[in-house]
Amino acid sequence: MAYKDEQLHEEKVFKDPVHRYVHVRDRVIWDLIGTREFQRLRRIKQLGTSFLTFHGAEHSRLNHSLGVYEIVRRILVNFADRPNWNHEERLLCLCAALLHDLGHGPFSHSFEKVFKLDHEEFTKAIILGDTEVNKVLKKVSKDFPQKVADVINKTYEDKLVVSLISSQIDADRMDYLQRDAYFTGVSYGHFDMERILRVMRPYEDQVVVKESGMHAVEDYIMSRYQMYWQVYFHPVTRSAEVILTKILHRAKALYEEGYSFQMEPTHFISLFEEKVSLKDYIQLDEAVVLYYFQMWADEKDPILKDLAYRFVNRRLFKYVEFNPNLQMKEWMELHQLFIDIGLDPDYYLVVDSSSDLPYDFYRPGEEEERLPIHLFMPNKELRELSRQSEIVEAISGKKRTDHKLYYPRDVILQLPDDSQEKKRILALLHHSE
């Protein structure tokens, strides 16, 4: 029997708090799960710094990847006898679902911004490079690794396959919304996924939803909206993210200045020099990063020491709402006041915007900007979701952006009470509250 068709003698199951069980029967999937690169995802948290806000949010990218695989497996069971679906693509879909986040690094978002990395590029590199994952995929066929990489990169010829893994209603989002809700403990993020899976249909080159399932999809959109504000965009998580980013900037700046670290930052050197090899990247995980942060909390450099201490011990920055248009003058004054009291504003006075985060809302957009969710109407026509659903239309039109100003309030409060700078800084910040 060809390797691609090989089945395990007995079905393997993983207990899962979101989907109850993740079922594996294909030998290829089982072998991929056992690879070193996939197992590395255990050491990378799905929600990055959110664990500092929601103590339960310690789940890993491995949990999520298995979840996405399971959702796609269930969709494909439903698709099996549908017209427009090519059953030959089944294994490709399952592999792409399982491996779609393979290139995520520790605290991906901040690392990518500071060190100019791209986790999608590393996913591709792991799949196509000299790795255990590549060896498994190549056993299927010589061109199979490239096909998997193309699906994940969304450049695969068959767009229907791509849209299962990545679209505005895909297995990726359906898993992370429910999983993140479960592990953070919030009561949002729930929707009737079974119903959505039942009404999903392959239609030409996209996955559409039967009009009768619109209310289940509305629930999904609402859950996306609520999770955005309640979890992903939580101001305390953003504070942790700001500090994390500043630690990385500071460490990099020190390295470039020739600063002598007490402990050689071996794992970071290729990042600082922006010459990260695949081997360097795979070796990096959150355990390694947090070890360095512990060390840096004892560094001589006062800024790196302070920021690392803050992150490790959860001494986060406070924030006020900030409007860069109406408060430009206040910001300029604060900038100077921070310099006057010996705080470097590049590290201690930070404007954080909603666009600094990697999450999104449902966006109908304009024609051909981005593929929206389409309902399959009884007259066999397609209709964009927000044109049919008043709820989705209402959410789509809402103002969804904000800006916050983060600063170390504890340091300001420790200034002498008769300090003119202290009074003025607090007055300016209170004015913003």
Added chain:
Amino acid sequence: MLDNHAKLVKVIASSAGIVGRKKLQKIIYIMKKLGYPFEEKYTFHFYGPYSEELSLRMEELTNLGFVSEVKESKSNYYQYRYQVTEEGENFLEHSPVDLSNLEAIVNDMNEKSSRFLELVATMLYFDDLDKADTERKVQEVKKKSNYTKEDMKEAWEFIEKIKH
């Protein structure tokens, strides 16, 4: 402060306005590929390279009042027209950005259709491939767009032009 926002305002200010979100998406992507220091992250979508980060940043700029967005209703979709406001001009004065010689390149692109810019952006997305493979890949991922050999030729010429 808000350096990435300021760069976008500067691009829009360098023209009389940009019509179409898709056009703006492709203009910024093409400029990024030419080496302009934009930091918006792009991934490949149905209609070519797309940046959610850029979409959200534009939403922020319009909510802040730095850019005006006029929604025009077309037969079965909406189209958006972007222009820099007086407040946006003021913001640029306080947030100087290092982007020079913008006018010519932005206007060159602005004169083209968003369909054409989508082709150019997609070709640049596959710039690790050679010319023949790029064309083959573009046809593969954009079957529905029905780009002709002539379109491809025009796109290559346009890429050469804007590179110099």
